[in-house]
Amino acid sequence: MRNHSKIALILILVLSLAAGAFAQIKVKPMDIKQRTLKNGMKIVTLQDNSSPTVAIHVWYDVGGKNDPEGRSGFAHMFEHMMFKSTKNMPNEKMDRLTEDVGGFNNASTWDDFTNYYEVVPSNHLEVLLWAEADRMQNLNVDETNFASERDVVKEEFRQGVLAQPYGRFYEYLSSLSYQKHPYKRGVIGNLDELQAATTKDANEFYKTFYRPDNAVLIVVGDFDQKQLDGWVDKYFGSIKKPDGKIPRVTIKEPEWTAERRYEKTGPIVPFPATAINYMAPPSNSADVPAIRLAEVILSGGESSRLYQEMVRNQQIAQEASFNLDLKLDGGLLSFIGIASEGHTSSELEKAFLAELKKIQEKPVDAKELEKAKNQLITQTLQRRENNDGKAIAIERAIAFQGDPLAVNTEIQKLQAVSAADIQRVMKKYFTDNNRVVIYYNQAAEEKESK
């Protein structure tokens, strides 16, 4: 049965009333419809017939943090396998159904989730629903495919981590900061544990996590609601909900109680780098909007504080940024800098901490706050320009806040943040004990083992 949420409609009314208060920005809420199939699969749809294309996302509640023990990188490697053969489709059939008809497909694995997505001309929607339903239940994991994709993932590791001057540095951010939480392993994993993985692991992983009650289907674009609902019932509604519970990560990262410092080196490091990490609150925390605005004030655009102070005035950095990395169980708040010629990791650290002190001690003024809000809201709207952008926004709301309708309150929540809120969160999370400092520099001449 269809039980489309009425909440979306009510929300439109609330927002149009509220719009008066923020005279400048009027955002039409997305008219999202939601329902849950009997097998537990959630369906989220948004009709928009302005362009004859449709974006389809299947979101699974499994990510790098669910890698089996001793198999770092497994969830991501498994994502690659989902493009191989099923009972009804040969290898790379998804490419035939998307690329070959003028669409595209891809997938990505995050610490907390994995998504599979396609954009196709809208007359191909039914075929893609069939195909997504098929690979949710009928995947074949064979040795040849497994070995070949493992090699691809190893090349992905080499390209992203080994061949980039700062690839290893970025891996250190998680691996050195988290003490217990599986986030410490990183999504890409490492060459040895990728090599150790077997097809047996893959079959088990598939059975455990790839099931309708662990997935959300998101469809945005040119479709007829009734027809879409019929197709969804036909292809996804017929999938059986397996018995047994889905295992969840229960390990909690212990509180960081003392500053930790690391000095690391790499084989090709053109300029010294520094990272200062603090443990962030969970992605659904009410403090997140204030932190996002602090992120923009510190490092959004060339007028931002870090750019002005470290890149333009002191000229000690070629890049100086502050990032909030959202994760369900608490991501990282990271100051990341790459020094300019002749400057050092410790100069970067000192400058970052001075800027942190400023924003903690003095509230941001009204104009600076308004600027940050304008930047963030414009960016949010821009990202929702086409069907895929809207689908991504909905998917992230599901992933990080557990509610697709959070897309419709995101802008309101940003608007509501005050200077005092920003000062409060900057004091709350950025304490000396909650800190990990990483310096990254060129290794001495000796050759690294290959």
Place this chain on the structure above:
Amino acid sequence: MKYEISKLTKSMKILFLIGALCVGIFAQSTEPKPGAPKSVKIPAVKEFTLKNGLKVAVVERPGVPLVSAMLMVKTGAEMEDEEKAGLADMTASLLTKGTKTRSATEIAEALDFLGADLDAGANWKSSGVSMNIMSDKLDKGLELMSDAVLNPAFKESEIELLRSQTLDGLSYNLTQPGFLANYVASVYSFNKHPAGGTIESITNIKRNDIVDFYNSFFIADNSVLIFTGDITAANAKELAQKYFGKMGNDNGINEITESSLPGITNIMESPESVESRKKEDAKAPLLNRILVVDLPNSGQAAVSFARNMQHNGRIYWDDKKNGGVVSKTYFPAIVMNSLLGGGYSSRLNQEIRIKRGLSYGAGSSFNWQYYSSDFGTRTQTKNESAAEVAELVTTELKKLSEGEIPENELNPRRMVLTGSFGRNLETNEGLTSALGELYAFELSPDNLNSYMNGVMKVTDKDVKKFAAENFNGGDIIIVGDYSIFKDDLAKRFPKIPVTVVRADELDITKEDLRKK
């Protein structure tokens, strides 16, 4: 056909009627057929010219309250001297770094306050400033954009800051195998200079060079102003006049003539000579040389094939006489590329990634230029398999002209092009940059309407002919840890001369690519 479609629909209706009980098995094992295709709307472009000669193009697309605006100057790195490589990009980048009345910081503050996302820079063929902004802030945004374009101060302190940032960025990039491969190809294979400059050329650029470049090319006659999104043509006209109506023309533009282009020696060749050389090239072997840039400790090797198309230069651009229509070679070229290395299922990615797991991805592309476009393939692999990948790339290039191209392979590759073309036009930014590229090459916006048809008409013979005429005499460039693939490379390419230069001894401005 019609009968079959209706039959299918009917049987599906029956399936629904039977109900949920027994649908499962049938529903899941049979692939449904796509419905009838809908046509993609190509947006209508309105054009007008201001009194000062500035052309303005507008696409009205209400709905989302966003506008994309771009001031495009039809001159880029192609007009730099080799000794001043990087000049075009530095000139454009400095526009937002201070005007007669605003400091760099004031401009950044004001733009960020508007939530505007402004980008300034140059590529090989054009320079410019582009901006994405909420439509209710467009007026204020354009005031800043026009101030940047019309009144730049080019302060010495800003030039020095940008220079040191550019040099740092370049040193960083020069440690990456993929970047290095392109960088050396620009000189070694394309007989040009790298558009981003070299350490020496960036150091050489003086304020005078910047001012001269600006005065010569940032003029109304040589520019196009493009608006797309939530704006009307009437509004665009008013804003264009208000903010760019005073853009000058009297700086004495250097006419873009064939002989004024640096680094290209044979563009004045007679058509007969071009034809005879084409025939010669057709007989030449595919590979001319192999260049290795040795980067010890590199995490991977970058492998590319590079060939410039001097004798068939005007692949993209034709000329005004042709009514601003892309040249006859353009569509065969892009369909060839789609087949070889454009998109996931292209041949290079099939052979290198999908079948053999040798890389995370492999592809190819053209860099369109006025007189002599460049073509390159790119991929990265572990050092151990660098030579094997080079051989696979070579084999695939040969197969294009020598092997079969079945229609059931070719047609999907056409669809890849038309599909991504349509998708790209969905966003204001994508549409603006597509228009910008056409105008940069003196092409009419009508080419947007003929694109789909142009792609669909390309046959396997067209692709084979293009490959046979254009690739022979190319180079393989490998950047990686040579000690690891040295023996394998010699074994796989016994007849091709190999030049090896250590990355720390590399100087692309020298004849033998080595520092003295």
